[in-house]
Amino acid sequence: SFTVGRVVREREPGAGFRTIMRIGRAGEKLVSYASVITETYRHFGRLGLGAVFGSKRLKAVVVHGDQALKVADPPRYRDLYSRVFNEAVRSTLMKKYHDLGTAANVLPLNAMKALPTKNLTQQGFEGAEDISGEALAERYLGRRIACSNCPVACIHLAALREPYVDEPYFYKTTFVSYDYELLYSLGSMIGVGDAQGLLKLIHRVDELGLDAMSTGVALAWATEAYLRGVVGDDEVLVKLSWGDVDAYLKAVGYIVDQPNEFYASLAKGVEVAASRYGGLDFALSFGGLEMPGYQTGLAAYVGYLTGARHSHLDSAGYSLDQRALREGRRPTPSEVAEALVKEEAWRQVLTSLVVCLFAREIYRPGLVAEALSLVGLNLSVDDLNRLGVEILRDKQRFKLREGFDPLRLRVPKRILEAPTPMGEVREEDVREAVRRYFELLGLQ
Template sequence: MRDAVLIIDLDNYTYEVEHRPDLFEKWLGGTGVAVQLMREHMNPKADPLSPENVIVFATGPFTPAYPLASKTVAMFKSPLTGNLGESHAGGRTATSIAAAGYGAIVIKGASKKPVYLVVENDKVHFRDGRVLWGIPDSLIVGRIIAENEPGRGTRTMMRIGGAGEKLVRYSCVTTETYRHFGRLGLGAVFGSKKLKALIVRGRKKYLPADAKKYREVYDEIYRMAIESDAMKKYHLLGTAANVIPLNELNALPTRNLKAARFEKAEEISGEALAEYNLGRRIACSHCPVACIHLAVLRLPYENEPYFFRTIMISYDYELIYSLGSMLGIGNRDDLLRLIHRVETYGLDAMSTGVCLAWATEALERGIIGEKDTLVKLAFGDVEGYLKAIDFIYEQPTDFYKHLAMGVSHAAEVYGGKEFALAFGGNEMPGYHTGYAAVLNYLTGMRHSHLDSAGYSLDQKAKELSPEETIDRLIEEESWRQILSSLVVCFFARGIYTPEVISKAFEPLGYSISPDELKKLGREIYREKARLKIDLGFNLDELSIPRRIFETPSLHGELSEDFVKKALEYYKKKLREML
């Protein structure tokens, strides 16, 4: 297995490579290895925006051996939650890190002046980033670096926009223009280290242990990816396919979750976007699916007729929820303009939408005034929101300084916690499906819907007890530790079953049975829970916004009692585990 760890120290502009077969043989790669590297390199008490914070990028043993192993895990201490930060992205990052020869990259310290890093096989170049610093548009930053750096077609370019520089706690790192290490504020950690971008390129090769078997297993997985139904959903409308079903189930958070059904859902649905706006589809490296859906937005020049800006904008379900229904935006062009604005600054779309939804309601209720927001915010009014996104970046008032620190923080300062939709400090994803979703947000290691897929469990099973719900969530999250250690795309989870994974390991010269994989998943889960607790996580400090219990979900009105019981049980399970 690829076992090289590149450790870059921005304090002294030095780097070294360590070979760690111990880590990769035991923990596979990705999440499994990242947890251990965090433990080794970071003081758990570190301030997330200080040089003491550490960023780990980890890839897995299936990259670049097999298709759909297209993801990279980023781990860091989150400046948004003050706890474990973990974010996954596709694009070309994973295959490029593998091509440069590394299983993982660790970035420590902080530069005195802005820099960007170029990792080129065995070398690291520390490039002067002063001229790039202050360019707020992450798309422009990408174009400038693309002109200067070789490696077209094989390099990855992770960079921040203005939001990361301004330490917006939910700023993201954008890779290959359309994919993101979106959640939990990796962009601000880059910003705090004065790191504008990280480019990786290389041309390394690996040899399978069993040549014949390797080609056979490859073909088997490839055929499943293109022929089976396991990934069909992502083949067609993409994740945006969820808009209409979730709306019909009464689970689409609308206008700051004052409702869970949006009367204009059809207009911003995956179907409507595909019919009227879809311009192209593109793929992450080594994935045949091409689930990245790009909409074409044609915006006329203000003062000259028959001139158009034609912009390609990547959309997914989460953005449609957070910048669409959550803000009462039911017009596709308006929605796309908001997505584009968020993309420009390098903000996390979900957190931004939830923050703006809370601010709108806070303004409605008079908790804050227009002197704070500088602009009238009203559900459905795109112009106000576009300005407000500019202000989250510019932070011209105390209010925006606070809003840039997340909705939990802003509600702490101004009030309105009961409708500030965050869990564990992370703004809510777009599924008001029921208990499993809420418990997933609360107990998931990243407070992300993808941790344990509670939204899916809610749709599959209706009559689970609090204990059964927790058991199922832990089981799912444990298994997902394996997927995110390989690192395969969660969308390919139907293909990468324990049996297929075990079989795919064989020609690579590594043996692990389906049962051992499941056991390892539980161990990684436990290791991650330990790390999370070391970083200060305390289940007793979790709070739940009242709004969750007020607005009926797919499971009707939710009872606080059920959630409390489930959390007690989770606490017990966690204690036993640790």
């Protein structure tokens, strides 16, 4: 995927005003969780967009802009721009993302016993310190870069130095983008506590064009299945054990190359592999999508099941859990559903406007309405909230039309066994919250 980006940059016009999206070999091989890489270090990772590209024999897309929106009131625009800019670079709202990035989450979540570890067989990871955002920044951080026109620079690149075999004192340096979800999925989730080994894994996954979260969860399930004897040497082809980076590097390649039926199944996700080989009780997928990195409680799990993309970023249930924990309360399933719908509906507005969700505390409803008025779109906060609900309802209605049935969702048994900071998660609470979520959208 890196070579493709270089070739496209050299051949296509519009430098500085374009974006390049491309796939790696995982997309070409139709791995169900193949990603689309954009701007080298960012990814459309979840839900297998890379496989869609591959199915159409589409290697890359270049988008080149040459027009701008007309501003209705330039003085007001400059004033609003200054306010947003100052909040982004001078307030504390974005400081976390600039300093350590989302990798700052590793230690707090580990302290809460909410960092998923070894396929949720263990609460708390003994190697968390070594793969934390703080440790990576101190030992490996080489650069910070930003998305186009963003002043925050939240993309953290580790400088991975590897010696050439035949030349002493000569090193190859590779810049590897890392953030929390990669540190969880290719770190604690599979027991990798060696930072250099973890960076090698991240780089290999990026190089092949795989979604890191799904890959890590797939490897975690495969490791536990192998250690339990559910699958054997003939299936996994390499002796998998927690923390074995070399074995995982080989297994990642096998997911893409699919040398046997086991890896062909694993390339379709843990739901498919576990349904065929066994071990469904510890296959951590939600609505068919592998688990994100938050073992915080009921709201997180319900958010994974109900979200339009089954992503933690759909409705941030993990944040609701953490807030409830700080406040010392335990929301009912109905309260969880109401909070998730409200949050996910507003995020439809933000993502429709291509607002980075890291900046969601800056782009509050009143500010969004004000910004839109400057380009001639006069929408009240109520209008925006109504649009958010309509967009969310339409997305969910489309899924229902295509065969999605929320009442038949599989709830992974493992999440009912593994403690969370909010205590035990009960299946009846999960199902009641899911039912209520769709009822609130008028879809039940």
